[in-house]
Amino acid sequence: MTKMVTLIIDEVPVEVPEGTLIVNAAKLAGIDIPVFCYHPKMEPVGMCRMCLVEIGRPVRDRTTGELVLEADGRPKMQFGPKLETACTTPVSEGMVVLGTTAKVKAGREDIIEFLLTSHPLDCPICDKGGECPLQNLTMGFGPGESRFIYDDKLQLRKHVPLGELIILDRERCIQCARCTRFQTEVVDDPVIGFYQRGRALEIVTFSEPGFDSYYSGNTTDICPVGALTTVDFRFEARPWELKAAASICPHCPVGCNTTLNTRREARAGGEVVIKRVMPRQNEWVNEIWICDKGRFAYHYTQSEDSLNRPMVRKNGEMNQVEWDEALQAAADGFRRHGAGVLALGGGRLSNEDAFNLGQLAKGLGGKAAQYTHMGGGDQAAQVGVAKGTNFSEMGLETAILVVASDLQEEAPVWWLRVKQAHDRGATLIVVNPRETKLDKHATHVVRYTYGAEAATVLSMVNALSAKRPDLGTTAAKAPAPREIEAVAQAFANAQNGIIFFGSEGLGLEASQALAQACANLLIATNHTGRPNNGLVPVWPVGNNQGVWDMGLKPLAGLPAAVSGAKALYLAAADPAGDDPALARAMEAVDFIVVQELFMTDSARMADVVFPVQPFTEREGTYTNGERRVQRFYPALPPEAFTLPDYMLTARIGRLLGLELAENHAMQVMERIAAQVSDYREVTYRKLAEVVEQWPQVGGRDLYYGGTTYKNKQGLGIKLSPASERGETVSLAWAWPPELRSAGEGLLAVPVTRLYDRGNTVLPSKLLGARIPSPYIAVSPADAGRLSLQDGDMVQVRFGETGAATEAPLPAAPMVVVRVDERVPAGFVLAPRTMGLPIFEPTPVEISVVERAAA
Template sequence: MSEELVQLKIDDIDVRVPKGTLVVNAAKQAGIEIPVFCHHPKIESVGMCRMCLVEIGTPKRDRSTGENILDKSGQPQIEFWPKLETSCTMPVSEGMVVKVSSDKAVEGRKQILEFLLTSHPLDCPVCDKGGECSLQDLAMGHGSGESRFLLDDKKHQDKHVQLGDLIVLDRERCVQCARCIRYQEEVTGDPVLAFAERGRNIEIVTFSDPGFDSYFSGNTTDICPVGALTTADFRFGARSWEMDATASICTHCPVGCNLMLNTRREASANGRQVIKRVMPRQNERVNEIWICDKGRFAHHFATSDERLTKPLVRIDGKLVKTSWKKALERAAEGLKAAGEDVVGLASGRVSNEDLYYFHSLLKSVGGQAVLSDPQAGGELVQQVGVGQGTDLGALGAGDAILVIASDLHEEAPIWWQRVMGAAKRGAALVVANARKTRLDDYAVHKVRYRYQEAARTGLGLLHAITGAKDLSKFSGDEPLKSAAKALAEAENLVIFYGVEGLTYAESKSLSEACAAILVETKNVGRAQNGLIAVWPKSNTQGAWDMGLRPAEEDLENALASAKAVYIMAVDPVGDDPSLAESLEGDRFLVVQELFMTQTAELADVVLPAESFIEREGTFTSGERRVQRFYPAVKALGEAKADWRIITSLAANLGLELESSSAAAVFLQIADSNEAYTELSYQSLAEVEEQWPPVGENDLYFGGTTFKNRQGLGVQLAPAAEKDQSIKIKWSVPPEFKSKKGLLLVPVVELYDRGATVIPSEILHPRLASPLLRMSLKDAKSVGVVQGAQIELLIDGRTEELQAIAEEGVPDGVVLLGRGLGVPIAEPGYVEVRLKA
């Protein structure tokens, strides 16, 4: 939008806004409410509902000179247009006069509202939107108070239409604003909704199979201005005014979407406070006003009956319930006996406070704290991560984005949505992967490599950009060269790198190549530029920042050589059965967890941990934004926050760790970590005005998204922002060693069957199936017909599952989703044979 300003008057208030601003938005900025239904600031205006009618006047011009005609007082004469106009489609113009509150405008809107209500069922007492419904608000503010239409004359339509597994449509309540259709088309790239029929018979339909097939479907229930679209999860669950609202952060991926947890005491849960629904909380730099369906619906794990609620110790070979005192004494005894031979293993699923204390405790006893997430480059993100103030929503023409070795749609859906948006605005999107992903459809450059060549492709791009002789062996031809040119010429460049098909050593090399590209192209140390790791867990970057590192050698060796192992928030045995041996025998094992995992079953002591909804803390997102989450419900059973368990364990070991509050632990982090120096719980809770305004009296404007009053978090400055002389050393990845068999590559599917997804039954119809995906050629040579039962020989074990042939799977490769019941640690060669 042009920065040229335009002066106009709205209800006698002088307003100056950028040229091109819509009248409805100009009014909003001046604090004047114009009611809307179909208009939504995040999607294109269409002027469908006529709710925003206003009177528009413009200066009268002399046709011969083009000059304004002045009245006696020397002011431009204003000529009002004969009909009321839709302010959501009308751009402002110099000298325009807008009347929102004139009798004519008020009467016009009253008639539109009466017309909208002619077919509305008025079933507010049983409608989920009741209490937060635009139609209710507007009927109160702009309606006539009584209807001239008889109920029996109303058009009745279907009321419980299951649009998909997650979303239910009440056709009678629909006001045909098309927000849902346009959101799906414009913002998500999943155009699966449409209008069918005409006139009063018009209705919303879905034409995907399965119905309403989109990872973002829940957002339509927020922006639907009435109760036509509701989630199957919350439907008839509670009234909006009965629920408490607590700010939180999603823990399912590294985007760090801002959430609001709506809770209520439930008779069915013995009077406990439980989560009734998860809603987006506005943070324009992170998730805007959206969340994906996993973030919205996969919350049931936190309140699952399967949660651990009491400490357990092993007595006579069996795990039995005990007191915290006894469990901690036993854990401390076992760790003490191991001396310095202790390995701690944790994942990025838990908070910074937990990870900082975990690391501190391991350091104090002389042990080693290992990060289980097998992706490299956290220290590079600390150096050349995206600059402070980065907003993916601001990337567009002239900018470039590289996504390499990652399927963002499955791994981080809101990043996928925002990257796709940047590409639509003209950013040069380069997608490099061994197979086609959904982002390819929006890419201007697609670089295809063979699995195990991702790092070499990164170095190839670096060579094409720098021409460095020592990189010449990685040189490539088109389209790598034209992709490199697009990266080199971009004004701003953001690189996302994942770990699909990579070993840890390859991931290290790829992350270095990506960081070096950013340094060589001088796209570091400022907003809208830098490196983003698509981490496997929500707080993996926080884990790196708190000092944890993946195992130098392989994890099996690290665990096998320890006398005691302390595991927090990870199930190594469930993820890789070959690790079970390393954890059995005389080795003393403490597991701190939410659930009785396969690893916990081997433990000597099991300590029940609180989930993120029961405690407070901070997470650091992939964009290195540190954000707070708050306790929404009471702890389940005797579970405690991980950091609190560690302080108690430390006390039993004769060590002292501050134990008063999570905020006090965070202050220690700020004291010990330069990047976090300026931060405190107070600074993370600061907010500023955001556009578009949502929440409060603006319910109709942005939908039921919550206004952010609890903190926008703070994006950390990468080292490059303070010191521009950063140099990145790149390393050659290990030689590609082809072996007999097919290369099994674990890939991420959003709806996996892990412990944090399975308890959400609503997602069961959408869960990914444990299917082995093969190329058409390989399927033919193995003799696989669709859905054939096969045996997969992997790491000396045999797994039975179904296989399918799928276009786009490279020859010589088989793909299998992670967390679907067949554990796969990293890519490796396997044998596939038909089950006899």
């Protein structure tokens, strides 16, 4: 049980846990102690001295140890001769803290004056103006006038690009080290640091490219001055001109809470545009952080290439038409084919979109499925993490297993939170066929050969359980039994156990088998049905879990299912652009309807194409990988001639005699609550409920926690898995398909990159330099064997075997070769959504087109 300590701060009695720093104790009591360098998410350093206070401690008799009392019976207090830093001093029983005395005020005035001697008077043009801690604290604690001679003012460079995304103004920097400490302590990317000494001290970048981190934008949120700004917001707007809309990042399964800042601009023809994306505090999901993809990859929502009119194919050509004609054409085609309709929905869809899509297919007697390469949604519903789960609380009593996932590339904020849990003492087990950045923090690292993902996890079950399935030929690809037993025991011995599983090198059936193997391990170790225990799928897209919960499950043998359909209804799915086999299958389909943001390859094959609204223009809900349902709100006026997906589907349904909810997303959620049992308690009102969170951020607290927005729009609703509800969840066995042999050639395996070339990332005006050209990665051994060099331009054909040749293969993607020692011999890493048609491991043939320059 935590020991509590009682003290007095500015005559206010305060009771806090032992070890609490004075600055935090004061904040909990509603007392502001100003800070610049201190941040509640990082270790204290006491650099800025702004938090100086007088501290008195009870005097004790050296002989007896008893308190020495004054004549009136109160403890005698001994105050130190100097002011002390509240950010580095923990509380103690009976302590008295004074933060408003003349001595304290004089000390704070001196600190402010010292800082301003090196700070420019930029407030009228500074991007931080209006939300600047230095500006606010100068008004509250500064001397009121300066004794410094203006002609002696220090002048430094004011526009220093630390990279493509972050700009440094050296004159504004107060050397608090918040940015460098964040990069080193919090995210383990020490790519910026201090250089020189004294007034010449400056922030520099050590990486190439500059400030090479997935989390760089967060440094601008915690910077207490205008020294660090993002390139999209610098000199673009003032904070008080902006409107704020609460949203949810759609790019990955973390579901980070964000705020979209918008403004109407003359430069945009009077349209409302997004000026920046800011984090919104949710300590259960993303704390106060977001990754740079979530922050900067928003331009696709207002891209000039977005679809803006319905289209119908007439005489072989696509023609823009009015909505009524396009809706009628879609309805007529679906009515004609009835039960032959196959609807495919992707993870971009909201829960409301997916529900209506499924209802339409059901009403026609057809099928609705999710378009994804990953399985595991049922296992997440059975043994997913329970209510009350919070990664911020995980430490010594927790074991975290990450399998088949390069977590930083697939879900950066989860990587951050797992890393921090390990810093607090959690046992971290990384199970992957190649090295990832998480390895350096792992307690245990387990290597297996691609294809043995499920067998490796099942061998851990075998080490702990009497039920021992035969692992067959895959057992030879799994690690040695002694290594597995040690890791299995480490996981089993922990009080709490979490498993993250991804789709590194996996197709649908293999990932489904891995999900079941992970569920078995959780069941065998009793890590189900309790907070901070359970399964977390690392989905490829933000709402894969929600779409699955709406009843849209992926189909095995998708090409056969597509070619066997009479009509195809695609929403947020581009099978033709992803896989030539699916494109060929679509050629056999009589009628195709596509609703999309852009003119995709599938849309080019369609008979009817509908433009839909991005998440920034409509309302709805997403369900993240932890199965937390969260609500997002519109930030922009909807484009004319576009509709949200759920409304579009409902209008087609109306013409078919189906009564689907269409007036508002809230109406659709009411039907979801009535028909999907796990969502029966979900309402838009409950989704908007909030509670007080720690640390306090934004508003008058921005000097303390940063400019992250305080969450006033809802923390979401965590769904309970079946195991938490007391339902029996038993062991089950699923086996992945055998990998096709590559013979003497190479086997290509799909992997995930954060910055891909998908249509939600490529339009970014900021991330272009970070988005790589299409490439494959090979091991040094295979590069030597096949005479490949780093930088060679090659063509690749998937599904064929053979060694590299000098003759180009027809109709094969052209990519760059990367020689990477982290790639296992015999395999080629092929990033998904990079223009490479790969959904699952497959043999690959490589032909050299152009040699790299010497």
